[in-house]
Amino acid sequence: MNSLMLHRQLSEALVPLGTAGAVLATVSALIVCVMLAVRSHELGIPIAAWLAGTILSLAAGFSDLTPLIVSGSSGVAMLAFMLVTAVRGRTRRSATSSR
Numbered sequence: 851m852n853s854l855m856l857h858r859q860l861s862e863a864l865v866p867l868g869t870a871g872a873v874l875a876t877v878s879a880l881i882v883c884v885m886l887a888v889r890s891h892e893l894g895i896p897i898a899a900w901l902a903g904t905i906l907s908l909a910a911g912f913s914d915l916t917p918l919i920v921s922g923s924s925g926v927a928m929l930a931f932m933l934v935t936a937v938r939g940r941t942r943r944s945a946t947s948s949r
Contacts, residue, residue, distance in 0.1 A: 868908070874902065875921035875925065876903075876921065878896045878900035904925065907921040
């Protein structure tokens with residue numbers, strides 16, 4: 851078996867797995883954003899699912915970087931939403947405490 855055949859067989863198996871991981875990471879990031887919007891503090895499971903999806907999207911990294919880019923950008927969006935929520939909560943608390 852030459853290396854081209856091996857690469858083709860691995861990409862047939864791992865690229866769909868990486869795509870599924872990217873979908874899992876994106877859905878988990880959306881769930882985290884919704885949970886933050888309703889001020890839920892139990893974010894452990896969706897964040898762990900995002901991490902697992904990102905790790906799965908690494909499986910396709912040797913031949914297709916699209917799943918990794920999608921899961922990474924959903925993580926960046928999730929982090930940005932967390933920071934905006936934290937700053938908004940801090941400014942609301944300081945505005946109510948000054949009254």
